[in-house]
Amino acid sequence: MPPLLEVKELHTEFRTGAGVVRAVDGISYTVDPGETVAIVGESGSGKSVGALSIMRLIPDPPGRITGGEVWFAGRDLMTLSEEEMRRMRGSEIGMVFQEPMTSLNPVLTIGRQITETLEQHRGMDRAAADQRAVELLGLVGIADAKRRLEQYPHQLSGGMRQRIMIAIALACDPKLIIADEPTTALDVTIQAQILELMQKLTRQLGVALIIITHNLGVVARYAQRVNVMYAGRIVESGAAAALYHNPRHPYTIALLRSVPRLDRPRPPPLAPTGAPGQLSACFRSHELDITAGAA
Amino acid sequence: MTVASAEAQPLLQVRGLRMHFPVTEGMIARRHIGDVKAVDGVDLAIQRGETLGLVGESGCGKTTMGRCILRLEKPTAGEILYNGIDIARLDRRELVALRRRIQVIFQDPYSSLNPRQKVGSIIGEPMMVHGVEKDPRRRADRVRELLSVCGLNPNFADRYPHEMSGGQRQRVGIARALALNPEFIVCDEAVSALDVSIQAQIINLLEDLRDKFNLTYLFIAHDLSVVRHLCQRVAVMYLGRVVELAECDELFDNPLHPYTKALLAAVPVPDPAVEAERAFQPVRGEVPSPINPPPGCVFHPRCPLAIEQCRRVRPELRELRPGHWVACDVVS
Ligand SMILES: Nc1ncnc2c1ncn2[C@@H]1O[C@H](COP(=O)(O)OP(=O)(O)O)[C@@H](O)[C@H]1O
Ligand SMILES: Nc1ncnc2c1ncn2[C@@H]1O[C@H](COP(=O)(O)OP(=O)(O)O)[C@@H](O)[C@H]1O
Ligand SMILES: [Mg+2]
Ligand SMILES: [Mg+2]
Numbered sequence: 001m002p003p004l005l006e007v008k009e010l011h012t013e014f015r016t017g018a019g020v021v022r023a024v025d026g027i028s029y030t031v032d033p034g035e036t037v038a039i040v041g042e043s044g045s046g047k048s049v050g051a052l053s054i055m056r057l058i059p060d061p062p063g064r065i066t067g068g069e070v071w072f073a074g075r076d077l078m079t080l081s082e083e084e085m086r087r088m089r090g091s092e093i094g095m096v097f098q099e100p101m102t103s104l105n106p107v108l109t110i111g112r113q114i115t116e117t118l119e120q121h122r123g124m125d126r127a128a129a130d131q132r133a134v135e136l137l138g139l140v141g142i143a144d145a146k147r148r149l150e151q152y153p154h155q156l157s158g159g160m161r162q163r164i165m166i167a168i169a170l171a172c173d174p175k176l177i178i179a180d181e182p183t184t185a186l187d188v189t190i191q192a193q194i195l196e197l198m199q200k201l202t203r204q205l206g207v208a209l210i211i212i213t214h215n216l217g218v219v220a221r222y223a224q225r226v227n228v229m230y231a232g233r234i235v236e237s238g239a240a241a242a243l244y245h246n247p248r249h250p251y252t253i254a255l256l257r258s259v260p261r262l263d264r265p266r267p268p269p270l271a272p273t274g275a276p277g278q279l280s281a282c283f284r285s286h287e288l289d290i291t292a293g294a295a
Numbered sequence: 296m297t298v299a300s301a302e303a304q305p306l307l308q309v310r311g312l313r314m315h316f317p318v319t320e321g322m323i324a325r326r327h328i329g330d331v332k333a334v335d336g337v338d339l340a341i342q343r344g345e346t347l348g349l350v351g352e353s354g355c356g357k358t359t360m361g362r363c364i365l366r367l368e369k370p371t372a373g374e375i376l377y378n379g380i381d382i383a384r385l386d387r388r389e390l391v392a393l394r395r396r397i398q399v400i401f402q403d404p405y406s407s408l409n410p411r412q413k414v415g416s417i418i419g420e421p422m423m424v425h426g427v428e429k430d431p432r433r434r435a436d437r438v439r440e441l442l443s444v445c446g447l448n449p450n451f452a453d454r455y456p457h458e459m460s461g462g463q464r465q466r467v468g469i470a471r472a473l474a475l476n477p478e479f480i481v482c483d484e485a486v487s488a489l490d491v492s493i494q495a496q497i498i499n500l501l502e503d504l505r506d507k508f509n510l511t512y513l514f515i516a517h518d519l520s521v522v523r524h525l526c527q528r529v530a531v532m533y534l535g536r537v538v539e540l541a542e543c544d545e546l547f548d549n550p551l552h553p554y555t556k557a558l559l560a561a562v563p564v565p566d567p568a569v570e571a572e573r574a575f576q577p578v579r580g581e582v583p584s585p586i587n588p589p590p591g592c593v594f595h596p597r598c599p600l601a602i603e604q605c606r607r608v609r610p611e612l613r614e615l616r617p618g619h620w621v622a623c624d625v626v627s
Contacts, residue, residue, distance in 0.1 A: 042490040042491070042492065043490055157581055159581055160581075187352035187353055187517065187582070188352065188517070188518075188519070188558060188561040188562055189352065189557055189558060189561045189577060189578050190352075190581060191561065192560075192561035192562075192563075192575075192577040192578075193577045193578075193579075195563075196577050214490065214491070215563075216491075216565035217520075217562060217563035217564055217565045217570075218563055219565070220563055220564060220565050220566055220567045220569070220570045221563035221564075221567075221570040221573075222563075240567040241567040241568060241571075244565070244566060244567050244568075245568070254492060255491070255492065256565065258491050258492040258494075258495040259491050259520075259565045260491075260494075260495070260498075260520040260521055260523060260524055261520065261523075261564060261565065261566075262519055262520050262523060262547060262559060262562050262564065263547075263564045263569065265523075265544050265547075265548075
């Protein structure tokens, strides 16, 4: 079976006062139908820019996709017209972001935001869309759907808003959902609710999921495959189990070693130790001051 | 009831602490319509040299606890004894002395550092304000020493905050907190904004400093995984109350309160083999409003073990094992 998504040598730059930032510097990976793939890495490593590039949502200027192909269901998204791309977003590919408040429209009711998507992308009439909206809220575990549909985003908790975003992402039966740090802003018990929900629904509906996160626990529980990003590149990728138990790239090793673990008593020194020379060569010039700032 | 052991007098003792914020309605004639019960009856003791972790999800009252201890809020009820003296009753002069001994490190190194001030003057400022190291040359030396103690190049004194990474800025925040040789530091989400590898370094630094200067920490965090490494004891808060308090390893290996269990289970372990085997059901619902907390046990609407009594009776902390306190009348 061919992959659902194939990213090939994707490059995205930003022109800034300080020069050109190669935020995404030639990444390639694939996602199979129904599969959950994690993109993991520390802040600034290019995870979000990578995802936004796939959706062609990079603000230009200052940003520009300078090269690469993104094959989705047999078509290179980079060659689609703006109009075709607009149809793709929100119907074939759903999106869930960290802060639902910025992606929801504050002056529209929850119900209207869901039905609008359905009317636009699926050509449903109002009655059919209303009914589907109720169904969708049930799907994402929101009780008393009728009342919720009449509320505005600010009247809901962060967890509820994220459930709504998932409902909107699923509204048009997409084949792929891209979730960028979908639970980072939420409390841990709500985080767990949302992640379990996403896992359940993507399995049940056979939707593929790209989950972007900096949390290695989340990756371990929810992803089948992992791409580790560092400084705009994928430095290591593979099956989750293999990558955790036999990491090869020094950055992956350092990253895994630095995660504190709840299930074990005090671990050995948290900061990466061994081979500092090798590490510093590998980490120079980045926010990630694994060695630079160490005491 | 106080959760103090029979040991020496604790450095800090909190008794029956309540901090209620009035909620008003109306622009002109403000009507009092209720209270946010941010902290609602907390007892805690911290021994000298100890690190007590204070964990719980956002809004449970951790920051408010810290602010009361720093005397940035005036509690509604209860007392906070520092070295046996109620800090609410201090006069101005005593308060100034207290401010030297208790310092704070905040979550966000960006917003807690003045962007227009050089690092040297940021760290030197508390010394100026409190009249220590009045000689500029000696103050500059002390700043350089503090930078180096915090793992930064002493030349960073001439930099601005925006010229540094997040981890480096947090080191500056720590150096500033150390400037007056404090005894007690409230670390409020001190590593929460940092990437994991940087978190690890800052935690190691806090640990080294604790040993070097015999510091006592109240280490506030919503992220449980950073707590296990640094703290000797941990208190878990939920909706303004401490629901469980125990030695660190005991709390993580043997959690007793249903909320603590839910909290720990919600954090996935960074090991796919462990996670593949681990079945779990996330705790249902969300944290209720602290304006109208549920009667009885505040956790009962979400609790898998709740029985009729939990709806009526507020559970007090009970010592179920030596040093392990739990506010739940169902578990034993
Ligand atoms: N609008 C922008 N202008 C300039 N640089 C940007 C912009 N957006 C992102 N970048 C840069 O691109 C890099 C990658 O950012 P991002 O993808 O957001 O990282 P991540 O999501 O992994 O934290 C960073 O160095 C960031 O500063
Ligand atoms: N100055 C204030 N006025 C009114 N409510 C407040 C104030 N400060 C905090 N609160 C409320 O008190 C509760 C506890 O807040 P906080 O102590 O910041 O929690 P945490 O640090 O655990 O996230 C929250 O519901 C918060 O909204
Ligand atoms: Mg991002
Ligand atoms: Mg707080």
